[in-house]
Amino acid sequence: MPLIAVLAGDGIGPEVTAEARRVLEALGLDLSFEEAPVGGAGYLATGRPLPPETLALAKRSDAVLFGAVGDPRFEALERRLRPEAALLGLRRELGLFANIRPASIFPGLEDASPLRPEIVRNLDIVIVRELTGDVYFGEKGRRETHEGLRQGYDWMSYDEREVERIAIVGFEMAKRRKRKLCSVDKANVLETSQLWRDVVNGLAGDYPEVELTHMYVDNAAMQLVRNPTQFDVIVTGNLFGDILSDQASMCAGSIGMLPSASLNAWTGTVGMYEPIHGSAPDIAGQGKANPCAAVLSAAMLLRHSLSDEASAQRVEKAVAGALAAGFRTADLGGSHTTSEMGDAILKALA
Numbered sequence: 001m002p003l004i005a006v007l008a009g010d011g012i013g014p015e016v017t018a019e020a021r022r023v024l025e026a027l028g029l030d031l032s033f034e035e036a037p038v039g040g041a042g043y044l045a046t047g048r049p050l051p052p053e054t055l056a057l058a059k060r061s062d063a064v065l066f067g068a069v070g071d072p073r074f075e076a077l078e079r080r081l082r083p084e085a086a087l088l089g090l091r092r093e094l095g096l097f098a099n100i101r102p103a104s105i106f107p108g109l110e111d112a113s114p115l116r117p118e119i120v121r122n123l124d125i126v127i128v129r130e131l132t133g134d135v136y137f138g139e140k141g142r143r144e145t146h147e148g149l150r151q152g153y154d155w156m157s158y159d160e161r162e163v164e165r166i167a168i169v170g171f172e173m174a175k176r177r178k179r180k181l182c183s184v185d186k187a188n189v190l191e192t193s194q195l196w197r198d199v200v201n202g203l204a205g206d207y208p209e210v211e212l213t214h215m216y217v218d219n220a221a222m223q224l225v226r227n228p229t230q231f232d233v234i235v236t237g238n239l240f241g242d243i244l245s246d247q248a249s250m251c252a253g254s255i256g257m258l259p260s261a262s263l264n265a266w267t268g269t270v271g272m273y274e275p276i277h278g279s280a281p282d283i284a285g286q287g288k289a290n291p292c293a294a295v296l297s298a299a300m301l302l303r304h305s306l307s308d309e310a311s312a313q314r315v316e317k318a319v320a321g322a323l324a325a326g327f328r329t330a331d332l333g334g335s336h337t338t339s340e341m342g343d344a345i346l347k348a349l350a
C-alpha cells in the first residue's frame with residue numbers, strides 16, 4: 001500500500017493540506033497516510049525545522065504531500081534553524097532535481113489574471129525547472145578586487161549529466177502533452193548555456209515526435225506576457241526557471257490555484273508535491289485560504305508518483321467542477337471558506 005508522508009507545515013499549510021488529504025481519501029484508493037511536523041512546527045516540536053524523524057518518513061514514503069513553511073516568529077533565527085531551511089533540506093536529501101510547475105487557467109477565472117482575458121484564455125503551460133544546480137549551488141563568496149573594492153561572486157555551472165536528466169524530464173513531459181518543448185537559455189552570452197543547448201540538441205534525436213525550439217531567456221520573459229499560449233513545455237535552468245515560473249504563475253491568476261511537483265527522476269520517482277504559495281501568515285487560521293493549489297498538487301502526486309493518470313484527471317475535473325458551480329475563495333473574488341471549497345470539490349468528485 002503506497003505511503004503518503006503528509007508534511008503540512010505552518011500557517012495555511014495545515015488548512016489546505018487537510019483538504020487535499022480529504023480528496024485523496026475520497027478516491028477510495030488503497031493509500032496510507034502518516035503526518036510529521038516540518039518548518040516552524042518542526043522547530044517547535046524538536047528544535048529543528050527538518051526533524052530527523054520527518055526526513056526518515058519522507059525517505060521511506062512513496063510521495064510527500066507538503067503544505068507550506070514559514071512563520072514570522074522564527075525570522076530572527078539563524079538561517080539553518082528557520083522554517084524555510086526544511087525545504088532545502090528535503091530537496092537535497094531526496095535529490096529532487098526537477099521542479100514541475102503547470103500554469104493553466106480554469107475556464108471562468110480569466111478575469112483573475114492581471115493580463116487581459118483574451119491573452120490568457122486557454123493558457124496551459126508546464127515549466128520544468130532544474131532545482132539542484134546552476135548559480136544557486138556554485139561556489140560563492142566575497143573578495144577584494146586589486147583596486148581594493150568589495151566584490152561578490154557566484155559561480156554558474158552545469159555539467160552535461162545535470163542538463164541531460166532535466167532535459168529528459170522536459171522531453172518526456174512534452175511527449176505526453178502537445179509535443180512542443182522550448183528550451184530557454186542565454187547561449188548568446190553564457191558558456192554554461194551553450195553547453196545546455198548542445199546537450200538538449202543531442203537528445204532531440206531520441207524524441208522525433210517532439211518539436212524542439214530554443215529561446216533566449218529575455219525573449220521568453222517577453223513572450224510569456226505577449227503571447228503565453230504559444231508555449232507547451234518550457235525546460236530551463238535553476239535561475240531562469242525561478243524567475244520565469246513566478247512570472248507564468250501570474251498569467252494563471254491567483255497563487256492559490258497553482259500546484260507543483262519536485263521529482264528525482266522521470267519514472268519511479270519519490271516526489272514532493274506542494275502548492276507554490278507560502279504559509280500566508282496574513283490569512284492563517286481564518287478559513288480564507290484557497291485549497292485548490294494543494295488539491296491540484298495531490299493530483300500531480302497521483303500522476304507522477306503513483307502513475308494513476310485516471311485519478312489525477314478525476315481530481316482536476318472536480319476542481320474545475322467546483323469552480324464551474326460558482327465556488328470562489330476570497331483570492332478569487334468570492335467569499336467561500338477553505339472547507340466550503342473543499343466540500344464543493346468532494347461533491348464534484350462524487
Ligand code: NAD
Pocket residue numbers: 012016067068069070071072084087255256257274275276277278279280281282283288289290291293331
Ligand atoms: P505567500 O505565498 O505565503 O503569500 C503571498 C500572498 O498570497 C499573501 O497575501 C497571502 O495571503 C496570499 N496567498 C497565498 N496563498 C494563498 C491561498 N492558498 N489562498 C489565498 N491567498 C493566498 O508568500 P509570502 O507572504 O511572501 O511568505 C509568507 C511565508 O511563507 C514566508 O515565511 C515565506 O518564507 C514562506 N514561503 C514558503 C514557501 C513554501 O513553503 N514553499 C513558498 C513561499 C514562501
